[in-house]
Amino acid sequence: MPKMGILDSLKSGLKRSREAINEIFYMGGEVDEDFWEDLEDTLVMGDMGAEVAMRVTDDLREQAARENLTRADQLRDALASRLAAEFPTAERDPFTDVPSCVLFVGINGAGKTTTVGKLAGRAREAGLSCVIGGADTFRAAAIEQLEVWGQRAGVDVITRERGADPASVCYDVVEEAERRGTELVLIDTAGRLHTSSDLMRELAKVVSVTRKRSKLPVSVVLVIDATTGQNGLNQAREFNEALELDGLIVTKLDGTAKGGIALAISSQLGLPIYRIGVGETLDDLQTFDAREFCRALVGEGM
Amino acid sequence: MFNSLSDRLQDTFDKLRGKGRLTEEDINLAMREIRMALLEADVNYRVVKSFVARCKEKCLDSEVLDSLSPAQNVVRIVLDELTALLGSTESKLTLAQNRTPNVIMLVGLQGSGKTTAAAKLAYLLKGQGHSPLLAACDTHRPAAADQLATLGGEIGVSVFRGDGRDAVEVARGAIQEAVDHLNDIVIVDTAGRLQIDEEMMQEAVAIKQAVRPDQILMVVDAMTGQDIVNVVTEFANRVDFDGVIMSKLDGDARGGGALSVREVTGKPIKFVSMGEKPDSLEVFHPDRMAKRILGMGDVVGIIEQAQKVADEQQLEDAERMLREGFTMDDLLTQMQQIRKMGGLQKIMGMIPGMERAMSQMPAAGMDDSQLTRIESIIHSMTREERARPKIINGQRRKRIADGSGHSVQEVNQLIKQWSEMNKMMGKVRGMTQQMGGKGGRKSRRAMQQMMRNMGGMGGGRLPF
Numbered sequence: 036m037p038k039m040g041i042l043d044s045l046k047s048g049l050k051r052s053r054e055a056i057n058e059i060f061y062m063g064g065e066v067d068e069d070f071w072e073d074l075e076d077t078l079v080m081g082d083m084g085a086e087v088a089m090r091v092t093d094d095l096r097e098q099a100a101r102e103n104l105t106r107a108d109q110l111r112d113a114l115a116s117r118l119a120a121e122f123p124t125a126e127r128d129p130f131t132d133v134p135s136c137v138l139f140v141g142i143n144g145a146g147k148t149t150t151v152g153k154l155a156g157r158a159r160e161a162g163l164s165c166v167i168g169g170a171d172t173f174r175a176a177a178i179e180q181l182e183v184w185g186q187r188a189g190v191d192v193i194t195r196e197r198g199a200d201p202a203s204v205c206y207d208v209v210e211e212a213e214r215r216g217t218e219l220v221l222i223d224t225a226g227r228l229h230t231s232s233d234l235m236r237e238l239a240k241v242v243s244v245t246r247k248r249s250k251l252p253v254s255v256v257l258v259i260d261a262t263t264g265q266n267g268l269n270q271a272r273e274f275n276e277a278l279e280l281d282g283l284i285v286t287k288l289d290g291t292a293k294g295g296i297a298l299a300i301s302s303q304l305g306l307p308i309y310r311i312g313v314g315e316t317l318d319d320l321q322t323f324d325a326r327e328f329c330r331a332l333v334g335e336g337m
Numbered sequence: 338m339f340n341s342l343s344d345r346l347q348d349t350f351d352k353l354r355g356k357g358r359l360t361e362e363d364i365n366l367a368m369r370e371i372r373m374a375l376l377e378a379d380v381n382y383r384v385v386k387s388f389v390a391r392c393k394e395k396c397l398d399s400e401v402l403d404s405l406s407p408a409q410n411v412v413r414i415v416l417d418e419l420t421a422l423l424g425s426t427e428s429k430l431t432l433a434q435n436r437t438p439n440v441i442m443l444v445g446l447q448g449s450g451k452t453t454a455a456a457k458l459a460y461l462l463k464g465q466g467h468s469p470l471l472a473a474c475d476t477h478r479p480a481a482a483d484q485l486a487t488l489g490g491e492i493g494v495s496v497f498r499g500d501g502r503d504a505v506e507v508a509r510g511a512i513q514e515a516v517d518h519l520n521d522i523v524i525v526d527t528a529g530r531l532q533i534d535e536e537m538m539q540e541a542v543a544i545k546q547a548v549r550p551d552q553i554l555m556v557v558d559a560m561t562g563q564d565i566v567n568v569v570t571e572f573a574n575r576v577d578f579d580g581v582i583m584s585k586l587d588g589d590a591r592g593g594g595a596l597s598v599r600e601v602t603g604k605p606i607k608f609v610s611m612g613e614k615p616d617s618l619e620v621f622h623p624d625r626m627a628k629r630i631l632g633m634g635d636v637v638g639i640i641e642q643a644q645k646v647a648d649e650q651q652l653e654d655a656e657r658m659l660r661e662g663f664t665m666d667d668l669l670t671q672m673q674q675i676r677k678m679g680g681l682q683k684i685m686g687m688i689p690g691m692e693r694a695m696s697q698m699p700a701a702g703m704d705d706s707q708l709t710r711i712e713s714i715i716h717s718m719t720r721e722e723r724a725r726p727k728i729i730n731g732q733r734r735k736r737i738a739d740g741s742g743h744s745v746q747e748v749n750q751l752i753k754q755w756s757e758m759n760k761m762m763g764k765v766r767g768m769t770q771q772m773g774g775k776g777g778r779k780s781r782r783a784m785q786q787m788m789r790n791m792g793g794m795g796g797g798r799l800p801f
Contacts, residue, residue, distance in 0.1 A: 082563050142560070152479075176480040260448060262558070264560060264562025265591075287446075287447065289531065
């Protein structure tokens, strides 16, 4: 398969969502009441949440009246900018602005371990020195899974036995990384539901130990599955309250899921999206560009 | 948090009060609320559309329009409709009688919880007297087989790993292994796959053809959004499954996906998975799921949970309380029981109307730290003070406050709560004496119920 550019693979990852939105834009001429209703529906179908969908539609409607936009392509452009404006931009990319220490948090099965593995691979390719910290000492075989990723990427995994205190693992990882002068530290934590207060407290401790101990700037990143629905907002809120998140990574955008929840979370909590996962390979974990994402989502010039 | 549907409908209908009867327009308003509630619960958009249309038709029945409590009626109709839809077919795990071993295959997306569900299912079947074997056919994710092996070891179920390379071969090998070791059920855990990944879908079909499973269960994450329709449709077309296990329902996701799955594929939900422990796989209850989707709380769930926790000792205590009154020690026991049931937040989330009541409370509100506070204050009391809180005078209050690291006001507040509870207890006592029973089963139940309602929350308002 020929290597695709970022925009291309992003587009193919988002193909389905674009098709859906294209359907409503493919009406040629006039824009009528049905158009607005369909637009709102499509945004809802994209997991953007009924509230955001309504707000965006209303804004666009107003703008159309004000600027006298009547053609579908004009509206498409306006919608793309409108959606892109919902995303805050990242001041700093914790994966390239080294030295840096990143903690990955999220619910079970969001793709934290896989993301850590891929990012470690990318870091090695870019010539950064990197270590992986295995603070998921809870799930069966999580450490083994991480070690396989470490071997693939050629990155050392620092961890302890299953059942060890995750905060002390982080302490060890940070200490070892500082001793070695490592540029990028990636720490995987155990998945947990945001509703389990004990586990959230444990995680808060892990984060605060790392923040206190580490001389490198620490970022806490929430990994969220693109197929997640409206509950994603609850998740993000709880994690944000407990840990003061720095940003998001959205995984599994290569399916038919539209990832609208990413927009809802990002805009409501003011969290930048650092990376999006649009496929299985290392290169499919890409830097997020709001403008590009929205244009691909809306169907640019197609 | 979202308000429950019944609260919102109540608000809608409050505005219409005094109108005597509802017009079609009013019904439309109510339907709009229902539509929003379902969308917030992640029911698929198209499913919502057709479902709401059906409900509206029912609501337009004259019988309903003439009723005295419209909100209640609308909710009932929606709830009934939802329950019927969720549970209109048999949802038990059907095993073939004349085949050994029976084969159960699990499929689903990445991260939906298949491996965990496989272990839970094995544990459940083992408890029913079966001898299951787990087959580790996820040959893609690193260390997936290790995970299954560890989980199997914890629950005492053997795991067949084969060469760990070709999933189809592992599955075949597992059947042979089961025959050799007299296992009567093989649970095949497969790799997670996207429904649009052609190669992986073919692998699932190949495993299916190789082992001819008696049941294929699809594991679906309760938090899945609108896309669930595409996912289950494709899996149903390609692999075809017999039922669904909904995972991660121990969170606060409303699980509207369950409705979408039923509506789109017609497949029943067979189990719900409620936590990380091996015994947290439960049989699916359509009525509870319906309430959860509508945000109406799981009252039955709480009662069951409370019954699990309440043991004989506590029942005796309840009787003693009826006879002798309520002590601070009893209050402490109640607090600890609430803890055991998963903390206040979880319980409150399950009580209808509680979210609304909570939102009206001051920001300091109810959380588990309040339990801790009460506990620490009670721990600072002497034995005598706990047994007879009436003797706690100003001096003692000061000492308790200092000892527990709280202010005198907080101690006062606790004592006030206690005295209110004691008053209520007096009422219960009066009631049971009237009934003539000396602490019969019914009054015990009433006791437990009452105490659950107290716990210092007060002001909880029921939805209707």
